[in-house]
Amino acid sequence: MFAPTFRLRQALPVSVAEFRESLAAIWLPRLGVQRPRLGLAVSGGADSMALATLCADLSEELGEEEDETDIFTAFIVDHQLRKGSTDEARTVQENLLNLGIDAEILQMQWPREINTQSLTNLETQARKLRFRLLGRACRDHGIESLLVAHHSDDQAETVMMRLIEGYRGMGLRGMKPRNEIPECFGVHGVHQSHAEWLTNENPLHPEEQHAVAIERLGIQVLRPLLPFNKERLTATCLASGTRWVEDETNKDPTLTARNALRHIFHNHRVPTAISKPALLQLAQRVTDKVHRREAEVNDLLSKLDGVLDIRSGELAIRYPRVFWPPAERQSPFKPESPFKRDFFNEEEGKIIAAMLLRRLTNLVTPRETLDLSQLKTAVRYLFPRLYIDDDTLDPTEETPHSFTAGGALFELLQAPGDYFPYYTWNLSRAPYPRDEFPTLRVPPLPGFRDEDDIGFEQSHPNTEQPFELFDGRFWLRVYNPSNRHLIIRPFRPTDLKPFRNSLEGLMKERFEALRVDSAKSKARFTLPAIAAPNDDGSDYVIAMPTFGVKINSGEAASEWEDLKWNVRYKKMDMSCLVRDSWEDYPEAIRRREEEEMEKERERAWEAADEDIPFVDMEVGEGHNQR
Numbered sequence: 174m175f176a177p178t179f180r181l182r183q184a185l186p187v188s189v190a191e192f193r194e195s196l197a198a199i200w201l202p203r204l205g206v207q208r209p210r211l212g213l214a215v216s217g218g219a220d221s222m223a224l225a226t227l228c229a230d231l232s233e234e235l236g237e238e239e240d241e242t243d244i245f246t247a248f249i250v251d252h253q254l255r256k257g258s259t260d261e262a263r264t265v266q267e268n269l270l271n272l273g274i275d276a277e278i279l280q281m282q283w284p285r286e287i288n289t290q291s292l293t294n295l296e297t298q299a300r301k302l303r304f305r306l307l308g309r310a311c312r313d314h315g316i317e318s319l320l321v322a323h324h325s326d327d328q329a330e331t332v333m334m335r336l337i338e339g340y341r342g343m344g345l346r347g348m349k350p351r352n353e354i355p356e357c358f359g360v361h362g363v364h365q366s367h368a369e370w371l372t373n374e375n376p377l378h379p380e381e382q383h384a385v386a387i388e389r390l391g392i393q394v395l396r397p398l399l400p401f402n403k404e405r406l407t408a409t410c411l412a413s414g415t416r417w418v419e420d421e422t423n424k425d426p427t428l429t430a431r432n433a434l435r436h437i438f439h440n441h442r443v444p445t446a447i448s449k450p451a452l453l454q455l456a457q458r459v460t461d462k463v464h465r466r467e468a469e470v471n472d473l474l475s476k477l478d479g480v481l482d483i484r485s486g487e488l489a490i491r492y493p494r495v496f497w498p499p500a501e502r503q504s505p506f507k508p509e510s511p512f513k514r515d516f517f518n519e520e521e522g523k524i525i526a527a528m529l530l531r532r533l534t535n536l537v538t539p540r541e542t543l544d545l546s547q548l549k550t551a552v553r554y555l556f557p558r559l560y561i562d563d564d565t566l567d568p569t570e571e572t573p574h575s576f577t578a579g580g581a582l583f584e585l586l587q588a589p590g591d592y593f594p595y596y597t598w599n600l601s602r603a604p605y606p607r608d609e610f611p612t613l614r615v616p617p618l619p620g621f622r623d624e625d626d627i628g629f630e631q632s633h634p635n636t637e638q639p640f641e642l643f644d645g646r647f648w649l650r651v652y653n654p655s656n657r658h659l660i661i662r663p664f665r666p667t668d669l670k671p672f673r674n675s676l677e678g679l680m681k682e683r684f685e686a687l688r689v690d691s692a693k694s695k696a697r698f699t700l701p702a703i704a705a706p707n708d709d710g711s712d713y714v715i716a717m718p719t720f721g722v723k724i725n726s727g728e729a730a731s732e733w734e735d736l737k738w739n740v741r742y743k744k745m746d747m748s749c750l751v752r753d754s755w756e757d758y759p760e761a762i763r764r765r766e767e768e769e770m771e772k773e774r775e776r777a778w779e780a781a782d783e784d785i786p787f788v789d790m791e792v793g794e795g796h797n798q799r
Contacts, residue, residue, distance in 0.1 A: 217265035539645030721755030
């Protein structure tokens with residue numbers, strides 16, 4: 174039995190200075206954002222209303238200092254799960270307006286086929302829909318960071334829940350003070366991507382693309398209340414006279430496991446080992462260890478040679494034979510292992526190697542997340558020195574020339590030899606399983622106009638064609654000038670000959686050069702292709718957007734002359750050398766392109782002279798002497 178607990182000390186409210194310091198520690202306005210603004214996720218309870226109170230007080234201070242009074246906007250999600258939820262949301266909105274915080278109610282629309290009364294994973298589904306609502310609302314209001322009211326009691330409960338569920342190691346670090354918004358994978362302008370009206374870019378008068386761009390920004394979630402407990406947040410509301418509403422379902426210990434845990438913590442004295450302070454200390458120790466590992470990974474990345482070709486999604490890496498683990502000192506106890514250090518922890522080394530490979534694999538995989546367990550095979554093959562003393566492995570087994578792990582294809586290009594002490598690997602998206610190909614439909618663009626009326630980089634809430642995520646790697650926006658639906662699908666081996674035959678001149682030379690130089694491996698058959706339908710139900714490729722190539726020969730070429738697109742590679746969490754240009758091909762082709770462009774200019778001048786008969790001969794002669 175747990176002993177009852179009694180709280181005799183009165184908690185102090187959180188001061189504005191404390192809140193400002195906590196917020197400043199996790200939030201800095203992002204580079205390129207025109208006017209930084211913050212969103213608040215407010216349920217109406219004491220925690221979120223304390224957050225709103227502190228934001229209102231901070232806004233007053235900032236208004237006096239910088240003449241900024243509308244930094245914060247609150248969002249209230251009406252889950253539509255219980256009677257009276259809409260009226261309650263309006264009450265919360267009124268309470269926020271009384272604090273001077275602009276507030277908007279977001280009504281959750283459940284799919285008709287879902288019966289919320291019988292849904293077994295209701296909390297999971299509600300969480301996904303809630304974050305998608307909040308993410309889109311932030312995007313549409315020009316907000317790049319969302320504040321939530323998680324506090325230290327929530328953190329302790331989260332760690333305890335993870336212990337109960339069997340989490341170990343890095344899974345016990347708890348909630349991060351700052352991370353990317355969850356549950357929004359594939360939502361442009363929200364998940365690891367940006368909408369131009371948030372930045373200094375001009376979407377109405379952009380320049381034509383000459384290379385694949387790289388996505389950036391995305392909505393982030395901030396938790397500035399993690400240093401404070403619930404008692405202090407309640408005291409903050411009481412001291413400010415802030416009103417809040419109580420959700421009775423949160424008090425029912427039989428409803429959810431978290432409610433039961435919260436009931437035990439609140440009404441009983443638990444053993445010291447699982448008390449809230451002990452759980453928070455555990456989370457901090459795990460976080461500190463993760464930070465040390467990440468620092469080691471960053472150091473290794475700085476010593477590794479890597480080139481990412483975002484036109485094909487291929488990553489080439491090179492590292493020396495003695496790269497990880499480092500060989501600083503021999504072990505006197507294991508003379509048969511000349512590359513091992515006596516103080517090196519093999520298991521820790523494998524974790525760091527897996528973290529390193531996760532950072533690299535994330536650059537090419539279509540998956541949203543990668544568990545370290547998915548990369549055990551890759552660690553074994555890329556860093557064999559970590560397994561020198563593993564008696565369970567066959568010492569005569571050779572490293573395979575290719576294998577897949579974490580949704581990526583690893584290809585060994587060169588192994589260390591007597592005169593070349595480096596490993597060279599190529600990483601790309603793993604080949605698609607049979608009959609499992611991603612596709613996107615591209616509807617006709619209503620009222621299609623010419624290039625002067627439609628910007629290449631136009632992206633606005635009123636734009637008909639949004640960016641869509643293809644295969645978890647490429648953000649694509651296609652302007653379809655026809656009256657038919659197009660599709661975006663992977664390029665196939667059977668597409669190669671007919672597509673090549675539909676190209677001529679420099680467009681064909683560009684395609685051939687990039688096909689050989691950029692997409693050297695099987696990655697060429699994972700690249701997005703824009704295809705148009707045939708009358709018999711089949712289709713034919715009309716463009717390779719990541720190569721900047723579209724058909725320009727044959728009967729169909731004129732129909733797709735006005736086809737345009739934008740392409741961006743997914744956001745990267747590390748820096749490396751990037752190849753992105755559509756004009757990055759051999760010098761001989763570049764010279765021929767310049768010569769052809771010069772001839773085209775000559776023909777244009779001659780045509781202009783012929784079309785304007787009243788041009789003075791002297792002007793015409795001077796014209797030709799340029």
